[in-house]
């Protein structure tokens with residue numbers, strides 16, 4: 703299956719994707735990474751941090767035609783900004799089994815997702831992919847709230863406020879949220895260990911319980 707990690711702009715995707723990939727692997731899944739962002743930070747991290755799963759580069763509008771998704775593995779793509787690279791995003795959404803929208807519970811991120819001034823709202827990008835998909839439906843999409851105040855779990859403060867606001871707008875929002883902590887902020891390009899015991903391990907468990915993972 704292909705899980706596409708996406709957001710309109712810089713919203714914590716690469717950090718989440720790298721940790722999530724390790725949490726999946728530590729839970730026994732066979733993982734393959736795809737870096738579909740021009741920044742190439744997922745791929746660079748995989749090399750510098752000596753990831754034990756490969757990360758292939760393909761930030762192109764032909765991703766859906768070119769990429770061979772391995773059978774029986776979880777393919778994880780880190781997708782470039784949907785604002786700046788809508789063609790890449792469109793391509794990935796044509797073949798995504800699941801889209802995860804990464805964002806923080808802040809007004810700035812919420813505005814970029816729901817009320818962009820000069821770009822297509824993220825939900826419309828998801829919806830428009832349906833015409834290119836075999837079943838004619840948009841990919842299942844879930845929101846992962848990240849960089850949340852450690853004082854604001856899912857049921858408190860701004861995390862609760864934006865989780866509920868997104869749910870009212872018909873988004874699926876994970877119960878698991880990722881706090882703003884140095885453990886994640888300073889992890890880029892270092893090896894990742896113990897992901898199963900981190901918030902990303904909780905995310906894997908939640909996704910299994912929700913039937914979002916095999």
Ligand SMILES: Nc1ncnc2c1ncn2[C@@H]1O[C@H](COP(=O)(O)OP(=O)(O)OP(=O)(O)O)[C@@H](O)[C@H]1O
Pocket residue numbers: 709711712713714715716717718739741743782783848849850880881882883884886887888890
């Ligand atoms: N849980 C977290 N806690 C604290 N800081 C975080 C967390 N997750 C990400 N960050 C920080 O937020 C910033 C953006 O993260 P990241 O580079 O992963 O986002 P991105 O969406 O991949 O950005 P881009 O699309 O520009 O590549 C980085 O400075 C990163 O260290």
Ligand SMILES: [Mg+2]
Pocket residue numbers: 715716717739741743744780
């Ligand atoms: Mg990135």
